[in-house]
Amino acid sequence: MVLEARTALRRGEQARFDRLTDALRDHPLHPWLRYLEFRRRFGRHDEQAIEAFLAAVPDTPMADRVRGFWLDRLARQHRWTRFLEVHSSLSSGRTEARRRCLHARALLETGNDTAGFEATAKLWRVPRSQNKACDRTFAIWAQRGGRTSEHLWHRIEISLKRGNPGLAGYVARMLDPPDRAVAETWVRDYRRPARIVARAGRVRREPQWEQPVAAAIAAIARRTPDAAASAWQAVSGGRSSVPSRLDAFASWRIGLGYAQDHRVREAVEWIERVPDEDRSERLLGVLALLSFAEGRWADSLAALEALPSGTRGELRWRYWRARALTALGRPEEARWAEIAAERDYYGFLAADRIGAPYRIVQHPAGSSAERIRRIEGMGGFRRAREFHTLGFRHGFNREWRRLARRLEGEDLAAAGELALRNGWYFEAIRAAARAGAFDRLDLRFPIAWGEEAAAAARGYDIDPAWVLATIRMESAFRPGARSPAGALGLMQIMPATGRLIAPAAGVRHTGSRTLLDPEKNIRLGSAYLRRLLNRLHGHPALVSAAYNAGPHRAERWLAGGEGMEPDLWVEFVPYTETRRYVKRVLEYRIVYQHRLGVRPVRLSDLLRPLPPAPGKSG
Helix, strand or coil, rough: CCHHHHHHHHHHCCCHHHHHHHHHCHHHHHHHHHHHHHCCCHHHHHHHHHHHHHHHHHCHHHHHHHHHHHHHHHHHHHHHHHHHHCCCCCCCCCCCCHHHHHHHHHHHHCCCCCHHHHHHHHHHHCCCCCCCHHHHHHHHHHHHCCCHHHEEEEEEEHHHCCCCCHHHHHCCCCCCHHHHHHHHHHHHHHHCCCHHCCCCCCCCCCCCHHHHHHHHHHHHHHCHHHHHHHHHHHHHCCCEEEEECHHHHHHHHHHHHHHHHCCCEEEEHHCCCCCHHHHHHHHHHHHHHHHHCCCCHHHHHHHCCEEEECCCCHHHHHHHHHHHHHHHHHHHHCCCCHHCCCCCCCHHHHHHHCCCCCCCCCCCCCHHHHHHHHCCCCCHHHHHHHHHCCCHHHHHHHHHHHHHHHHCCCHHHHHHHHHCCCCEEEEEEEEHHHHCCCCCCCHHHCCCCCCHHHHHHHHHHCHHHHHHHHHHHCCCCCCCEEECCCEEECCCCCHHHHHHHHHHHCCCCCCHHHHCCCCCCCCCHHHHHEEEEHHHEEEECCCCCCCCHCHHHHHHHHHCCCCCCCCHHHHCCCCHHHHHHHHHHHHHHHHHHCCCCCCCCCCHHHCCCCCCCCCCCC
């Protein structure tokens, strides 16, 4: 009947709409139907009518959407004080860029430059064009002296880094000469960074060249550290011709490039050129790992000890500190048992070092029946469930997000439990994480589409826990997931990969619909895992790296890491996303084996010695 009422409203059948809506007075979506009607005639409503409607549907996404329409009207009327009053009653959820632009303008128009400058600067610091509503906001900000040359240079840099030279060139024209000439040259030559590096010697006379030169060195070092090293040595000469800060940055980025190319000796030589006072946390971490790779345990330990105490306490660095101490013959100081007590990639590695069992603790009980009933009776939950039943994903998302924002602790975990019962796996995972319910493995690691995963795993002779771990990492069990790059479905398969794998997997590929079908997606993803296993010597860590970043990159990283211990090799995977991905999939695979009632494989068996690179014999 809800859909009938909506159809009647769309057709202008007011009497039928009123009759159906009255019959649905106790239905969870009754406020939504009234919202549809109110929105349809919003232009005719005065403020008194708007406030009356808001009072009738308090604390709902519908109220916020009506407030949004009201804010648009107030902005058109330039009633900025009233705009801020209405804006303050919006929920704290995500707001679209246009309204954030209007809010920043309202702050500026009402004389609150401190908050206005801060809000506008956040809108400015993006590598893409903002909504047109920001144009006037940016203009006022600039007129009032809020926009500095640092703001302009920063946006040019991030725009070029994201491949948006058009925006960078537009912003460059806002600079004063001679900065403008430097920036425009940077924009013109940003794809030819060697030309920019050649100007490094001019930095002492023209400091505005420092930022373009630094960005150019970083760009070259990411691709070919040898070229970056040669270019920098050519232009810096005895290093006295360039500022020490720029030389330190160049040395660090070239060293990082070598490190990510698994060329340890060259990486150390360049990174050690950086003075102690210029060594960042990231540099110290990389130096510790490089020193370890060279067998210089004391130097590795010294770099780790130089990290700030908070960073030094992270499990990653505790593990590598324990490795260095053990190599130095001081295992009693390593505190392996404390690290092994954690349910984590590094905890599992530590447990393998001392032969300890894995600590995979699961919360023994769920939420109380009373708490579940209370959450289930909330209007937001009831509306979310109805929207989900009707297939209205946007309505469901709005209601669920608002409900989850208003809950915390055990109430939020109970909402996650209800989400799990309803098959809303992604929402269950997020709720458990936000509630801090890290031992609720039933919520954080649901066994969804388990039969399909098991069948596909049997067909391709792979571990079903690996399939589930990959789904958990790729989409968190959202069958309709779509990545910015175009990957689709539970196992985030690119369309081209799907077409390639489909014939061998016995799947009729008909485009996006095939990849968004959970059973077919799992079959295709499992077939791809098997294909990668065959190509990459059956090495699970390499396969996960290839699944995330592509097999050609994984093979290139394998060639560079020849002879390196596998846990150390993972640390030097160049892409932060892929490095994190490999660790998480390995960790999740062990957790899912536990969830499936299977004795977990040891992580050391999955991180066995690296095979020979392609073209080399073992």
